[in-house]
Amino acid sequence: MPGRNINFTGREELLNRLRAGISGQVTAVVPHALQGYGGVGKTQMAVEYAHRFKADYDVVWWIPSDQPSLVRPTLAALAPHLGLPPVGTMGVEEAANAVLDCLRRGEPYSRWLLIFDNADQPEDLRDYVPQGDGHVIITSRNPRWDTVARTVPVEVFTRxxxxxxxxxxxxxxxxxxxxxxxxxxxxxxxxxxxxxxxxxxxxxxxxxxxxxxxxxxxxxxxxxxxxxxxxxxxxxxxxxxxxxxxxxxxxxxxxxxxxxxxxxxxxxxxxxxxxxxxxxxxxxxxxxxxxxxxxxxxxxxxxxxxxxxxxxxxxxxxxxxxxxxxxxxxxxxxxxxxxxxxxxxxxxxPLEVTPPTWPRYAELLGHIVPAEVSESQDPKVRDFAVKIVQYLYNSGDYSLGRRVAELFLDRWVADTPEGDPQVLRLRFYFANVLRALGDFGAAFDIDKVGLEQAERVAGSEYEIALRFRNTIGADLRASGDFREARERDLASLDLYERVFGPHNFATLQLVNNLALDYGLNSDYERAKELHGRAYAGFTRISDVDPSTNILNAWNGLARAARLCGDYAEACDSGEDVYAYGVNELTAEHPWTMRAGTDLAIAYRRLGENLEAALEMSLDVHAKFVRLYGLNHPDTLAAAMALSNVQRTMGEVADAYELAADTVRRYPRAYGPEHPYNYGAMGNLAVLLRVRGDVAGARTLNERAVAGLRNVLGEDHHYALTIAANLASDLVELGEVEDACRLGEDTLRRLRRTMGERHPMTLACGANLSVDLEAVGRGDEAAKLYKETMDAYVHTLGLEHRDAIVAAERRHLDFDFDPPPI
Structure with a gap:
């Protein structure tokens, strides 16, 4: 906190009123607001209170609150003083919430004082004023605090x-x-x-x-x-x-x-x-x-x-x-x-916007608006402004990034010719921010216009034009057009390699995106190969800090291993990836949290550490909700992962409630015909059958299968996943012959799409062998069962959950986990 003012004078009555009021709020704290116009000594009174009564507190923490965006980092910096991991380990949001939780519980200290200095609107601090046995003082010039807190008005000195x-x-x-x-x-x-x-x-x-x-x-x-x-x-x-x-x-x-x-x-x-x-x-x-x-x-x-x-x-x-x-x-x-x-x-x-330079950009951020940086037409200043938006995007502060980018764009567009390179770069990062916030349509519109302007100004090999081509692939993935995204990115790769070279940073970013395309088109082996190429290339780059890209490619590699059926490798790699993200980017960076979601899925698929899967899923989902809200695409993906692990562990009621809520929210994020909507429906249908509503499960699965076949085709992994579940619904309803026909068709397509020994193929074969036996086709059933169990010996092993269920001649259920786009 600020040093004590040796010339502090008077205010005894106000200090006594403040002390009496604050002491009266031990069990139910109401924030106090010291108000008045500038220069009357609100801050000095708070400083004097803190110093005068510091012996009554174990913790006193001063939080400058002029700009709401700076409150959270200052609060988070208290973490190590409460015995919590430092911000660099947990991340700002998680550290701030952990601090508030410790203060609320009074552990390790129940006698604490927080001082929020120069706050403006009460809404700005709504999430940062803890309950508990401690005390809170807020200094503000805004008289609105009088409606939400006990106030101590501070006027000019008495004579x-x-x-x-x-x-x-x-x-x-x-x-x-x-x-x-x-x-x-x-x-x-x-x-x-x-x-x-x-x-x-x-x-x-x-x-x-x-x-x-x-x-x-x-x-x-x-x-x-x-x-x-x-x-x-x-x-x-x-x-x-x-x-x-x-x-x-x-x-x-x-x-x-x-x-x-x-x-x-x-x-x-x-x-x-x-x-x-x-x-x-x-x-x-x-x-x-x-x-x-x-x-x-x-x-x-x-x-x-x-x-x-x-x-x-x-x-x-x-x-x-x-x-x-x-x-x-x-x-x-x-x-x-x-x-x-x-x-x-x-x-x-700093010249580069990389994780080691983020703290410096954070220090400068608070001066951007007061200094009217948006008004400058100096190319160097505008380059700095673009870097500020880039920093906010890279560090995961998407909401603030959107506001700052809009501020700059509103001013720049008015006095800048169309196709200006710096405006195009700003639009590029603005689109990235919008996409990261889940505003996919707006991002796509900006990218299309940006690409057109860039190519009109300098042709298709113009650097910023190439960058827009790359992000349009992400826009297409977000829209659900996975095939078109792959084709465009394939065409772009030839252009990138010719212009930049095969080992260039930008080329490697495109390679990693192309890996996502192949994964979304069910070609997981090719996805794994390309993620591996990108990861290896990023680790060899020395002129810039590639940590965010390393994390992205490395996690893609671990995810591709899981989707190829190698669950143990996915767990081993996923643990390393998540630890890397925590150490290099913080635990609440969105890419670290995505790695956490994928690691939880890998744990569940391997089946050996379901408690860890549940713990990770709960943690990551809670972080996404706090940071980005319930309707954000990453929150929805984390919710699906959590619901799936809850179902696996027998927590059916919780799993159903979460899945049903998530299915309702998916169309708001992606639109009604997106493949992820239908995949999420399939998860909910499994839970309906588990809860006894087999007819409801069938209806929902039929709708999901039809939707997926329409947008992705009959041979896509997602469509085959739902089809295999629909066959189980038909068995439960007594329509076993129809179940066998659907199962045989699905197994044939899975062998062609996923491979003979993929876990999904084996599980479908195990289910079909049970159904074939039920309709009197015993020889076919026995042959398929033996082939399936022999394959389990050489892949997952007979102790894996899938093999155990298959050996017990019970049906296996299939679920869907939406990957990032």
Whole structure:
């Protein structure tokens, strides 16, 4: 938390009210809001409370809340202090939720205090205020907190407090009478008094002289018709401090003006260690001289114009001072300073957007909107803006990525020619963000327009045109047109290899996508081969950090192994993949969570660790729900995986409830005719039969089979999966002859599509052997049964769950797990 203000004065009644109110909420905590306009001392009162009563708490944690997107990471940073794994292990969302859970339960500490400083809307903190035995303080300028929390209004100082404060701040040079006069002129506003006290302490200026100058400045302000949204006394006091500092160290004022165009959040100190090309004087000269720069920062702190934190290596200027500074600067100068801030942000940003550089982009993110980066037409600044969106996409913060991309696009399109390379790159990442959010139609529309514009500008071999061609494959997969996606990506691969070469990073990304295409078209051996090629290629790349792509290809390889029927290999690889994702990207990165879903499926298929499958499925599903909501495609896939493992473990009621809800939601994500909708119906039909509604299962399976045959064909793995289940429905309904005909057709197609010894083929053969025997075709049944069990010996082994069920002459059920697109 911030250091204690040694000059803190008064507020005893307010502190006592705050203490009494907060203590009265031990069992049912209601957040407290300290409100008032800027400069009245809300934050300082919260700081004083924390320091004064810290002996009553085991944990005190300060959370800057100006921008809601920064609350969660700060809360998550508390994790290791509560005995939880650090953020780098769990990820921000999971760490923040684990922190809230620990605080709620009071483990390991029940005496805790959270302070959310400078919050805006109550809705912004709804998910971050924990229940429990601890206490919460919220400082805010928004009076709406009065409707949701017990409030302690903070006004300006009383005159007694003003005099006492000035007595501390300039104890050797100010009399009580002079302090009274000064407080009267400054309206008892704490921030104005701090400015005045700092100026007099630094310069030795008398109160009479200060008041004379203050009157001149105030009269000047009023005469010029300055805005009245800020207290005139505050503005006049600020002008005196700045003018005095300008006389002493002019470049310090330039630095302060520069800080006024950043956000109110802390500015990393090292933003000012480089001198970008084109930056104006005298700021450029100051930044080139580290000794003068350090002196300037020191003066800003001594004049109370900025908070300079040596421990965190940050600089922070009060939002009111920032606003006053900006108001006093003429428009042309304002634009020059804003351009300088843009150059500093560009210079501070890493060249590559990779996991090791994500923390730096997170530090800069809070200054994007206040600095009006969207207004710049400088190519370097726009390149930086695109990287911000790329960072938000790569790190999995899709919702914020969408808002930032829309902000930039709305401004850029208005003054940029069609086909501008940076607008095209921004559209490319915007489409990726939309697709990641499940807005597939909007992503497809952007990609089609982007490809047309890029090819019109520079032809089909234009780099950004090729990238749009790649993502259109993902759009086609999302629409359910798996064949067209494969054909387009195959055609693109020839173009990529000719333009980029076979081992290029972009080519390998396309190879990995083509592997997805083959998997979605039931050619799992080819998918495994291509995922392996992509994985091997990414591991050899040294000029960029390929960790996200390594994870994607490696998990695809493990998934393909499972779909080929090698469940043990899928488990072994899947464990390595998931551990890699946790270590390199965090446990809540969407690609790590997808790896977790696939690992849970592999555990279930192998059948040796169902408890681990259930635990992983529950964990990943809960994360997807928290991060992306119930209707997101990844949430739905995780729900299907969870329902399947619940059914396998006999938790039929829970499995049915989840599957039924998921089937209702699938059309919202993909549209009514998508193959995944029908696959999910097949899972629900299995549960209907298990629950005794065989007729309902048959009806649903017939609908699913018809839908899958229509969109994918009769030989597709998904259609054959549902057909095999439909045969079991027919047996249960006594229509065994029809079941045999359907089973024979399905087995013939499975052998051709999946192979003679694939687990799906064997399970279908085992079921058919039972049905053939039931209709009196004993010789055929015995022959098929022996062939099937012999094949189990050489594949899964006779101790596998499938082989045991087959040996017991019971029907095996088949289920569907939707892969990522």
């Amino acid at each position: 007694k407090e003003s005099i006492e404060f000035l007595g501390k701040r300039v104890s050797r040079t100010i009399s009580r009478e002079d302090a009274d006069r000064l407080a009267d002129e400054l309206g008892d506003l704490p921030l104005a008094l701090e400015q005045a006290g700092a100026l007099q302490a630094e310069t030795g200026m008398t109160v009479t002289e200060y008041l004379r100058l203050l009157k001149e400045r105030a009269s000047q302000l009023l005469a010029e018709g300055k805005p009245t949204e800020y207290p005139v006394s505050m503005t006049a006091a600020w002008k005196l401090s700045v003018d005095s500092l300008a006389d002493k160290l002019p470049e310090a004022v330039e630095l302060l003006r520069c800080c006024a165009f950043f956000g109110p959040e802390p500015i990393p100190r090292d933003v000012f260690t480089r001198v970008p090309e084109g930056i104006g004087q005298p700021l450029a000269g100051l930044l080139k001289d580290p000794i003068r720069l350090s002196r300037a920062l020191g003066e800003l702190g001594r004049y109370a114009l900025a908070r300079v934190e040596s421990k965190s290596r940050t600089i922070q200027v009060h939002r009111l001072i920032q606003a006053l500074l900006r108001d006093e600067i003429a428009a042309p100068v304002r634009q020059r300073i804003r351009d300088d801030v843009h150059r500093l942000l560009v210079e501070a940003a």
